[in-house]
Amino acid sequence: MITGSMVALVTPMQTDGTIDWDSLANLIEFHIENDTAAIVIVGTTGESATLDMAEHEKVIQYTVEKSAKRIPIIAGTGGNSTSEAIHLTSAAKRVGADAALIVTPYYNKPSQEGLYQHFKAIAEAVDIPQILYNVPGRTACDLLPETVLRLVDIPNIVGIKEATGDLxxxxxxxxxxxxxxxxxxxxxxxxxxLILMGGHGDISVTANVSPKAMASMCAAAATGNEELARRLNDSLMPLHKKLFVEANPVPVKWALHLMGLIPNGIRLPLVWLDEEFHEAVTTAMMESGII
Incomplete structure (x- = not known):
């Protein structure tokens, strides 16, 4: 079981939207050096919705190769088509990803039975550890706890990223x-x-810009050092809040660019952070000791 602070990594891009492979390599090293527990690649924060199938597979493969088994790689392989999710999950297994993160199907609004059959089909088709991903605020599709309890009996469904914020x-x-x-x-x-009540970690946007502090906070919470964990979390709270002043990953990409870690590229229909939010994100970064 992977535990701790897992970064939901951005996909660095040039101004024209092409993937910046050198920056991606540098980000992988950045997280290895700063104690991130795992890299989650091409998830929501990685702009998976605007990567084509070939790019999606190439980003996973590149990340696996560059990490060279020094950090677990969890590949985002979900989709609103079950066959597409199976294809991407198979590709992740083929190139050596350690696990797959599979988001609930977006837009088409399946029933709970449809969700059960969707995840069951992927798990049975591809023998790789699979983590369910529930983020109804992005997908308009809520994987209810009762359905999760049906899915836990499938051996290679090993966890869930619960992004509702509902404790x-x-x-x-x-x-x-x-x-x-x-x-x-x-x-x-x-x-x-969530970790203090027995959860196993955080798949984090904040970890993109403050990996060491996020790793320390998660470790302190997991080992019962609540005082330290709360102190660290209080210092990170400005980032937890202000990295969502616009749709993720717009603010976090802007912050990483300000840190000199990536170029200022993002793909339509997302656009670069509106100027009215620059001060808020900059202030949060200063309050959290990033700059």
Missing amino acids: ERARFLIDNVPSDFAVYSGDDATALE
């Missing part, structure tokens, strides 16, 4: 899933509380 739901899952099934936060602002 009552997190508590229910933690109390009712098997001990070897991981419950991860997908909401930085409530991740500390």
Whole structure:
């Protein structure tokens, strides 16, 4: 089981939207050096929705190769088509990813039975550890806890990224899933509380810009050092909040560019952070000791 601070990594791009492979390599090293527990590549923060299939597979392969087994790689391989999700998950397994993160199908609004059959089909088709990803604020599709409890019986479904920020739901899952099934936060602002109640880590946007502090916070929470964990989390809270002043990953890409880690590229329909939010993000970075 992977535990701790897992970065939901951005996909660096040039101004024209082409992938910046050198910056991606540098970000991988940045996270290895700063104790990030795993890299989640081509998820929501990685702009998976605007990468074509070939790019998606190439980013996974490149990340696996550059990491060279020094850090676990979790590949985002979900989609609103079950066959497409199976294709991407198979590609991730083929190039050596350690696990797949599979988002609920967006736009087409399946029933709970449809969601069960979707995830079951992917798990049965591809023998790789799979983490469910529930983020109804982005997908308009909510994977209910009762459906999760049906899915935990499938051997290679090993965890869930619960990004609702609903701590009552997190508590229910933690109390009712098997001990070897991981419950991860997908909401930085409530991740500390989820870990303190027995969750296994955070798949984090904030970790893009403050990996060391996020790693330390998650480790302190997991080992019961609540005082240290809260102190660290308080210092990170400005980032937890202000990195979402516009749709993720717009603010975090702007912050990484300000840090000199990536170029100022993003893909339509997303555009670069509006000037009215520059001060808020800069202030958060200063308050959190990033700049």
